[in-house]
Amino acid sequence: MKALILRDYNELVYEEAPDPEPGPEDLLIRVRACAICGSDVHGMDGSTGRRIPPLIMGHEAAGEVVAAGPQVRGFEAGDRVTFDSTIYCGWCRYCRAGRINLCEQRRVLGVSCAEYRQDGAFAEYVVVPARAAIHLPDGLSFERAALVEPLAIALHAVNRTPLRLNDTAVVIGAGTIGLLIIELLQLSGCRSIIAVDRAASRLEMAVRLGATHTLLADEGDVPMKIQQLTGGRGADVAFEAVGTTSAVQIAMAALAKGGDLVLIGNLAAGIEFPLQQAVARELSIYGSCASAGEYEKGLDLIARGAVDVEPLISAVAPLAEGVLWFERLRRGASELIKVILVP
Numbered sequence: 001m002k003a004l005i006l007r008d009y010n011e012l013v014y015e016e017a018p019d020p021e022p023g024p025e026d027l028l029i030r031v032r033a034c035a036i037c038g039s040d041v042h043g044m045d046g047s048t049g050r051r052i053p054p055l056i057m058g059h060e061a062a063g064e065v066v067a068a069g070p071q072v073r074g075f076e077a078g079d080r081v082t083f084d085s086t087i088y089c090g091w092c093r094y095c096r097a098g099r100i101n102l103c104e105q106r107r108v109l110g111v112s113c114a115e116y117r118q119d120g121a122f123a124e125y126v127v128v129p130a131r132a133a134i135h136l137p138d139g140l141s142f143e144r145a146a147l148v149e150p151l152a153i154a155l156h157a158v159n160r161t162p163l164r165l166n167d168t169a170v171v172i173g174a175g176t177i178g179l180l181i182i183e184l185l186q187l188s189g190c191r192s193i194i195a196v197d198r199a200a201s202r203l204e205m206a207v208r209l210g211a212t213h214t215l216l217a218d219e220g221d222v223p224m225k226i227q228q229l230t231g232g233r234g235a236d237v238a239f240e241a242v243g244t245t246s247a248v249q250i251a252m253a254a255l256a257k258g259g260d261l262v263l264i265g266n267l268a269a270g271i272e273f274p275l276q277q278a279v280a281r282e283l284s285i286y287g288s289c290a291s292a293g294e295y296e297k298g299l300d301l302i303a304r305g306a307v308d309v310e311p312l313i314s315a316v317a318p319l320a321e322g323v324l325w326f327e328r329l330r331r332g333a334s335e336l337i338k339v340i341l342v343p
Contacts, residue, residue, distance in 0.1 A: 002343065003123035004322040006055045009046040012323045017056065020119065020127040024069040027130050029081065032142035034121040034319075035060040035340045037150070038175060040110065041329045042267065052112040058122035058341075059085035059109040062136065062145035072130040082145045082299070084132040084152075085109045086290055087118060101156070101290040108290075122322060124343045134295050137303040143316055143340050144302055147176075147309040151298040152291035153264070154180035158188065159294075160286040161237050161260045165189040168230055170254045171211070173241035174202035176312060176338055177264060179209055181239050183307050186210030194226055194235065196250065199334035208311060217246075223253035235259060243267030252277055260284045312338045319343040 003017040022028040037060055043051030051057060062082040068075050075081070088095050088103035095103050109128070110120020120126065136145050154177050163169075169190045171178045174197035185193050186209075194213045195206035203214035213229050215222050227234060234256030240248050243265025251261055252274055261283055278285060301307040314336040317325055325339045 001124035003056050006053045008053050014320050022069050022127045024071040026069045026127050027065050028067040029063040029126050030066050031121045031343050032063040033146040033340050034058040035146045035338050050111050050113045055112045056119040056123050057110040058120035060146050060149040061121035062142040080136040081133045083128045085149050099292050101292045140303045144309050148298040150176045151180050152294040155294040156291040157262050157264050157288040158184045160262050160288050163188055166191045167236040168192040170194045170235040170238040172196045172247045172251045174206045178241040182210045201335050222250050226254040241265050245271040257281045262286045262288050264288045316340045
């Protein structure tokens, strides 16, 4: 098969790779669409430690079942599916509690680190456990279905909070996850949604998807502006979708006393954390890791049009052109939100 392979750090090649072989509980899937995630772009240079070459990256995907292992039930050749990017065991204490994102044997498609290597979906074919696959609703395109992975992450993050009708929310980072969170917050009945980002183009998209106010991260005292927008009270909830010291500190300073902070961004292994501010203002802080079974809800939201993912798709291109699109994203093309590669 043809695949886009990270052969060495900062070296992507489009070349032949061995066809994957499904095990007894697996599905062999012909990939029809796979979106480029920011974690793939950031992981290429080795700084995250989670894309150790050689590796086929890619975990936001959808396709058609080609073959099913002998122990698989409920799927057959020709079925249109997407699949959870988390490879979970299904039997550990976390899986049995429905917290598959915390599985003791957790792997992630398209990731290789010290503990494991799991080839992903920037290829003509990919193998996934049948338990991670979900049938697509009729009429839902593969391209739109590929965006259920980031939507599931956004759903998980929003569901981590005790969100209430008429709350005021702040979203730091208007990338794919942040923009999807904005859509979900609007659905949840937030009265005010303040988006913060460095790129004006991303903030324009945030308004299109439901943000009521936008602030450029590098212009002026952002926390003070948020206080002004909230009548001096601060926001009820903040979502940090970047993963840097400055972004986390803005999110914390934006909150009212007793507010809720959800940490989603995972760009840096460690940050400077304002501990006394968290304690003295009694903030509730939630980590949010991947998703835990939100795919079916996400597919339903997309299929019904309750969440619109179409504006996030900046380009659909052949997998053979993947090296060029990765290079554009690495150079920081802020006008690109989600690029989908088609084998």
